[in-house]
Amino acid sequence: MTRPMKSRSKRPVATAPATPLHPATSAGAAGEAIARLERERDALKAELETARARIAELERQRSDALNRVEWVIDSLHTLSTAG
DSSP states (O other), rough: OOOOOOOOOOOOOOOOOOOOSSSSHHHHHHHHHHHHHHHHHHHHHHHHHHHHHHHHHHHHHHHHHHHHHHHHHHHHHHHHHOO
């Protein structure tokens, strides 16, 4: 038994936005939006650098801890075979 095909409903066609009445105002608003986005980009770049530095520090601490654990295991192994 086959299912009947469902017809797709078409989405309305998007229309271009109306031309602003005051081009100078919209250009100023666009400039402000660009400046705001550039500030946000710069803040995100700084946050990313901070996060990368933190990750590097955590990886170093993890490596140090792992080295200490290995050293303790080697020391215990040496003590158990010597005695």
